[in-house]
Amino acid sequence: MTQPFVLPPFYMPYPARLNPHVDQARAHSTAWAREMGMLEGSGIWEQADLEAHDYGLLCAYTHPDCDGPALSLITDWYVWVFFFDDHFLDMFKRTQDRAAGKAHLDRLPLFMPLDLATPVPEPENPVEAGLADLWARTVPAMSVDWRRRFSVATEHLLNESLWELANINEGRIANPVEYIEMRRKVGGAPWSAGLVEYATAEVPASVAATRPLRVLMETFSDAVHLRNDLFSYQREVEDEGENSNGVLVLETFFGCTTQEAADTVNDVLTSRLHQFEHTALTEVPAVALEQGLAPHEAAAVAAYTKGLQDWQSGGHEWHLRSSRYMNEGAVSASPWQPPSGPGNAADIGALLAAAAQERLRAHSHVPYQKVGPSLLPEFQMPYELRLSPHLDAARRNLLAWTHRTGILHEGIWDEDKLAAYDLALCSAGLDPDGTPEALDLSARWLAWGTYGDDYYPLVYGHRRDLAAARLTTARLSRCMPVDGEPALVPRDAMERGLLELWAETTAEMTPGQRRTLKASVDSMTESWVWELSNQLYNRVPDPVDYLEMRRSTFGSDLTLSLCRMGHGPAIPPEVYRSGPVRSLENAAIDYACLLNDVFSYQKEIEYEGEIHNAILVVQNFFGVDYPRALEVVADLLNQRMQQFEHVLANELPVLYDDFELGEEARAAMDAYVLDLQNWMAGILNWHREVDRYKAGWLGRRAHTFVPDRPPVPVRLAG
Numbered sequence: 001m002t003q004p005f006v007l008p009p010f011y012m013p014y015p016a017r018l019n020p021h022v023d024q025a026r027a028h029s030t031a032w033a034r035e036m037g038m039l040e041g042s043g044i045w046e047q048a049d050l051e052a053h054d055y056g057l058l059c060a061y062t063h064p065d066c067d068g069p070a071l072s073l074i075t076d077w078y079v080w081v082f083f084f085d086d087h088f089l090d091m092f093k094r095t096q097d098r099a100a101g102k103a104h105l106d107r108l109p110l111f112m113p114l115d116l117a118t119p120v121p122e123p124e125n126p127v128e129a130g131l132a133d134l135w136a137r138t139v140p141a142m143s144v145d146w147r148r149r150f151s152v153a154t155e156h157l158l159n160e161s162l163w164e165l166a167n168i169n170e171g172r173i174a175n176p177v178e179y180i181e182m183r184r185k186v187g188g189a190p191w192s193a194g195l196v197e198y199a200t201a202e203v204p205a206s207v208a209a210t211r212p213l214r215v216l217m218e219t220f221s222d223a224v225h226l227r228n229d230l231f232s233y234q235r236e237v238e239d240e241g242e243n244s245n246g247v248l249v250l251e252t253f254f255g256c257t258t259q260e261a262a263d264t265v266n267d268v269l270t271s272r273l274h275q276f277e278h279t280a281l282t283e284v285p286a287v288a289l290e291q292g293l294a295p296h297e298a299a300a301v302a303a304y305t306k307g308l309q310d311w312q313s314g315g316h317e318w319h320l321r322s323s324r325y326m327n328e329g330a331v332s333a334s335p336w337q338p339p340s341g342p343g344n345a346a347d348i349g350a351l352l353a354a355a356a357q358e359r360l361r362a363h364s365h366v367p368y369q370k371v372g373p374s375l376l377p378e379f380q381m382p383y384e385l386r387l388s389p390h391l392d393a394a395r396r397n398l399l400a401w402t403h404r405t406g407i408l409h410e411g412i413w414d415e416d417k418l419a420a421y422d423l424a425l426c427s428a429g430l431d432p433d434g435t436p437e438a439l440d441l442s443a444r445w446l447a448w449g450t451y452g453d454d455y456y457p458l459v460y461g462h463r464r465d466l467a468a469a470r471l472t473t474a475r476l477s478r479c480m481p482v483d484g485e486p487a488l489v490p491r492d493a494m495e496r497g498l499l500e501l502w503a504e505t506t507a508e509m510t511p512g513q514r515r516t517l518k519a520s521v522d523s524m525t526e527s528w529v530w531e532l533s534n535q536l537y538n539r540v541p542d543p544v545d546y547l548e549m550r551r552s553t554f555g556s557d558l559t560l561s562l563c564r565m566g567h568g569p570a571i572p573p574e575v576y577r578s579g580p581v582r583s584l585e586n587a588a589i590d591y592a593c594l595l596n597d598v599f600s601y602q603k604e605i606e607y608e609g610e611i612h613n614a615i616l617v618v619q620n621f622f623g624v625d626y627p628r629a630l631e632v633v634a635d636l637l638n639q640r641m642q643q644f645e646h647v648l649a650n651e652l653p654v655l656y657d658d659f660e661l662g663e664e665a666r667a668a669m670d671a672y673v674l675d676l677q678n679w680m681a682g683i684l685n686w687h688r689e690v691d692r693y694k695a696g697w698l699g700r701r702a703h704t705f706v707p708d709r710p711p712v713p714v715r716l717a718g
Contacts, residue, residue, distance in 0.1 A: 061314030429682020
């Protein structure tokens with residue numbers, strides 16, 4: 001069969017190596033699978049199936065340095081996860097038996113207790129037997145923190161099968177953002193990263209949840225999955241009629257040829273590997289210093305990072321050799337030599353030169369280019385705008401609050417800017433039915449977050465003072481005591497404002513609720529430091545990294561936290577954590593973030609010298625002009641609205657049934673959905689109405705350098 005496209009030249013700077021214990025792992029996994037009941041008599045696999053899959057070879061390529069017993073255990077894990085997938089397909093997907101599928105998935109977490117002394121049920125099938133055996137053999141060597149993280153990754157991997165079952169045969173092709181997010185979950189690479197820790201070294205708990213370590217795992221995941229999409233396109237799309245493939249997603253989104261889509265997928269794959277390397281070399285060392293890692297802990301992070309690189313090169317070699325994939329003429333002579341042949345790097349020098357050119361392009365943007373007034377496309381907005389009747393009072397109260405806290409007295413903002421920003425108008429659309437007090441509080445949070453977002457680049461960015469920004473961020477975190485910690489004495493308007501907002505917002509909250517809200521504010525302030533770091537490197541972000549971090553820089557987690565808390569305990573936490581609800585929230589968030597980038601393009605590019613704008617990211621990555629990049633971003637933001645409506649119409653009803661939600665919980669969820677709809681409609685209206693993004697006001701009030709000076713003393717009202 002003719003290949004639908006020529007495989008592109010892959011960026012793969014790490015050599016593939018084969019673990020010498022490969023035969024031991026093959027023999028062990030075969031005996032283990034038979035012992036667990038996965039082979040003859042299971043109705044799913046025969047021994048010939050397992051031998052053809054050859055998971056021993058896969059694991060030997062992806063874990064080249066671990067010893068024989070560790071490789072055998074890891075291979076057993078892969079045998080188990082692939083058996084689970086085939087078993088679930090045969091038992092529940094093909095029969096469309098959602099109830100039985102959910103009951104099957106609900107039992108599996110019982111076999112992963114954090115404490116091995118906790119009794120587990122008697123296994124009823126090979127999937128349960130295999131999980132019980134693997135968990136008992138694996139977790140004694142790992143900490144409770146790793147156990148918790150790995151069990152969550154395993155549950156995510158398993159539970160996404162239920163959402164696939166709900167949407168099977170729908171024939172819908174995802175948009176690029178949705179696809180990347182869902183592919184991570186169903187593809188299982190985050191789960192694989194947990195086994196890399198087992199094979200190499202466990203990541204210290206103090207840094208496991210930080211952005212740098214999260215980005216290492218996510219870039220690893222994206223590269224693994226996108227590479228698989230390139231090799232498996234012919235089998236999945238042409239032979240099996242599959243619609244979950246990155247090449248097909250971009251082919252559909254851009255309306256381009258299959259070859260062009262494949263080349264673009266490879267560009268994204270290369271960019272994710274560059275992001276991995278950038279994070280490993282710049283952000284990981286910084287977080288190790290910030291968290292005070294001991295030498296052995298820093299060495300563990302380095303070993304884990306190398307393990308992820310080994311998985312990339314080993315997985316690539318596996319795809320070159322496996323009969324499952326489109327790789328004609330691409331197999332290398334041996335796993336220790338660089339691959340050669342059609343679509344691969346016969347000329348390694350030329351390949352590395354091309355990769356270097358692409359990497360340098362991200363640092364070549366010339367700031368302060370004149371771009372003219374922002375162009376505005378058609379915005380899909382199916383939801384009606386409603387404004388709070390308390391708007392005028394909220395405007396007056398916000399003016400008084402910004403004076404009282406000193407926000408208008410530090411040289412960043414004045415009354416003219418506050419009026420041009422009209423943040424009370426935004427709050428009036430976000431919460432049209434709120435009380436006057438709730439509207440005032442919302443407007444203050446918006447003002448505080450917008451002020452901080454302006455302050456960091458104007459002060460720390462101009463001074464190129466990343467250290468001072470980090471210290472400020474740490475102090476802001478201390479302004480939010482969770483459980484009776486001593487209050488910080490404020491030294492400027494940001495700290496004064498946050499202390500007041502925190503006290504007012506959390507007065508009736510439990511420590512757990514405070515902890516969640518604090519994490520959302522920390523996420524926003526830490527993302528401002530990420531922006532500063534990129535600014536110092538003059539580095540236009542990777543598209544995927546930008547879209548994900550944009551949610552934090554926009555303060556979306558904070559908004560969602562406040563929205564959720566307004567609905568009390570009627571909605572169970574596990575519903576908020578579910579895939580459909582997160583998909584609904586992320587679609588709304590991305591719509592608002594991309595909308596902001598469209599309106600703020602002139603403000604950020606021409607007047608502020610910014611590099612964090614989706615349109616600029618698209619221009620830089622795809623090498624297109626402003627109007628074409630705007631088309632891409634506008635298409636994406638409108639598809640995010642379509643995704644919101646799709647989840648609302650098709651996935652939430654299934655979710656309600658799966659969780660057996662009562663009338664009260666369903667009503668609370670409906671109210672939460674209405675909050676999100678109001679949020680999007682209110683934000684669009686605010687951008688259209690305020691002067692903050694309009695060319696005339698920008699020409700009059702362009703941002704200028706703020707000199708170093710101590711804060712102006714503020715006389716607090718009595």
